[in-house]
Amino acid sequence: MSKAPVLTPRAEDFPRWYQDLINKAELADNGPVRGTMVIRPYGYGLWERMQAEMDRRIKETGTQNAYFPLLIPQSYLTREADHVEGFAPELAVVTHGGGKELEEPAVVRPTSETIINEYFSKWVQSYRDLPLLINQWANVVRWELRPRLFLRTSEFLWQEGHTAHATYEEARDFAAHIQRNVYGDFLEHVLAVDFVSGRKTAKERFAGALNTLTLESMMGDGKALQMATSHELGQNFAKAFNTRYLSKDGVQEYVWQTSWGSTTRMIGALAMTHGDDNGLRIPPRLAHIQAVVLAIKGDDAVLAKVRELSDRLKAAGLRVHVDDRTDIPFGRRAVDWELKGVPVRIEIGPRDLAGGTAMLARRIPGGKEPVAIDSLVHVLPGTLEEDQALLLKQSRERRESRTTDVSTIDEAVEATSAGGWARIPWAVLGEDGEAKLAEHAVTVRCLVAEDGAVPDADDAPGNVAVVARAY
């Protein structure tokens, strides 16, 4: 008799598997207002670690954190024409405050370019005030008609960076720097999620930007997910908000700007990249619990050993959780930790104690074997680094094996329908081809240069379009 699976298998129904997983691993619940979400402690613990790792990288670029208001006068959004066109359909509007109808409705920020430019225009006076490098960690609201937890929610958490520079080149280079050294570095070295880095086509650009850089990753079902974007805003917002500086030559010039963001969507990406039919697999460098030390029975000697081992591992710098809930059956707890994707589980029972060993269960490669308890403090750091590397390798191999080079639009539709990505010369595809792909729900995720670099222009010779179905 085989047990019923804990989750709907991925091969059977991937979206259902995802929904089961988010629910059973206790990452999040649906909120009462359509499209909102409750991030539960285990899910929020992942977000806290993401924030810490990203925040460090953001600060290393010289960027400082600040906080701008949630509520933006409706009129601000209309000052940049493309921007309001892009965001108007998604706005939540506050019409009443303090028991009265407001003279001017306020929108709940969907992003903060407008309100931030209002202040940049006050703070920036001279070239000495540049570059101005600001980031905020905040919640934003974009009304979502087809919500899915983490991936598309009416409210999400994110960081949004906003910078002002003296020249076009400096702004362009800064956007690229963030893309590579904050987002790329974080995805590769912490999330262990492989990606393709490229530029968006005109159709897919941020509303109000000259250029949008993106990092696109392949999920377990072969679909694409946009992981983070970095925009060159040119002088569009500067002109709309009159953000100018006095140059060294004594001339009033508009600043050149960037904005860039990454969101709680990365939690969904993590689940869909590394998850398997038994649950999550959390990369060790991200995990807020890297190892769980589990008492099989509530025996005094076992509990003492579990605590002693946990203390030793913590002292060695590992993030460790003790599971001493011995009134809950051992099997149920083991399944729960598998679901939650904790990288290693160390199980200790009375029989193990006698031999000075524990069972070491490794979630990422799978498998379970006895190890000497005293060796764990030496062995685990290497084990976790191996597992970290394995996740990145599997993620990379998936993308490589499921990406097809094609030369016609029909082939691109075929390759993406089978659950993969296609690469097609942009000179062959073009905007007309992009529109045709859209009829099949296939989009251009990004343009990359022949050598894999991020192209300087949409029409640079040799540009290749990476196309896929996407979340």
Add this chain to the structure above:
Amino acid sequence: MSKAPVLTPRAEDFPRWYQDLINKAELADNGPVRGTMVIRPYGYGLWERMQAEMDRRIKETGTQNAYFPLLIPQSYLTREADHVEGFAPELAVVTHGGGKELEEPAVVRPTSETIINEYFSKWVQSYRDLPLLINQWANVVRWELRPRLFLRTSEFLWQEGHTAHATYEEARDFAAHIQRNVYGDFLEHVLAVDFVSGRKTAKERFAGALNTLTLESMMGDGKALQMATSHELGQNFAKAFNTRYLSKDGVQEYVWQTSWGSTTRMIGALAMTHGDDNGLRIPPRLAHIQAVVLAIKGDDAVLAKVRELSDRLKAAGLRVHVDDRTDIPFGRRAVDWELKGVPVRIEIGPRDLAGGTAMLARRIPGGKEPVAIDSLVHVLPGTLEEDQALLLKQSRERRESRTTDVSTIDEAVEATSAGGWARIPWAVLGEDGEAKLAEHAVTVRCLVAEDGAVPDADDAPGNVAVVARAY
């Protein structure tokens, strides 16, 4: 010829001094929607340090962070009668989302007891699920008609803790534990702000609570500011949201709850407690910049020494900022760091270099003296701890010297009008007296027991009311 003061002197106009200070120290600006604020990088840096110190203490209690939605269905608020009565006048209401009028308006959270209870009622099934200890860092909106930066703003940032327990006693003890070991410990050991810890009278309680514990501090003008509160919610929200658990005896019981919060208002409190006529004075343990190393001139040898010293101090664990903006006059930069309240300023110029010395300016006690550059790494940690202790001492002495024991209501009015606090037996004051004081804009900040402890009941014998004008 004496220079015009940088700030309006406190003795001349304290509210104006405060406003000048917040502006000139670049802590915050007014937002465009009435009562909202922009927290600038220097101000936000203080908040990040507050968050880190508080978050560590919150987690030490076993509490986990999570995140609940910003938008709450309007109907949730009405389920607890006192709660809706308290918050209805301050709500911001979203009536439109995604281009359509909503079927049910959503309120922007003014606090999250209601929405959190909706989920607690799903997550809590048995006594094994208790205690449930949750905190969130979030923004909230309470429409403010008389806004003042940090002290009363329509949007503010805060942490709100929400817990559910099996018994009344456990919930009561947990609320007291937070009050003492999170808030009290943080105020005393990090913010260096003296306080009186007590219980609120029925009139001043949180809307929906059985009891509210508070920490009250005296500002530079002798007024009181509520620093943080911790509420015993009893079973009020549990009954409104049907949050029940199966006890060990197999009986369905309502949980007992607490909630507790502290906000960006603490930044205002910091300014009004430690600030002087030259600006802020930031307690070293809080400061995100503990020492600024300042190059007086842009000489290569000076710049090299400034950087070398900064690196040595950083390596010793100090939070250091280099000021090498030698194109800005030295005097202007010195005034700016005084305004910003950085605890120590180390000034190095060509003449200092020759003697191997620097000028050490101490913001907290004041004064400036030459010190050997090589000794700074050994000297500074002790200097900073001395300064930390001095701020707490000054804060405590202010409260003690400006608090008067009185025995009549008239005396209480007189003492508080002169810019101080009064202590009056609660048995003398009572609710009638509380109403009379209110006519003079004087409120009961809290009740304390004769021995200074937090009383168990409003009417415990010997209770003393601490009364004051307040922010």
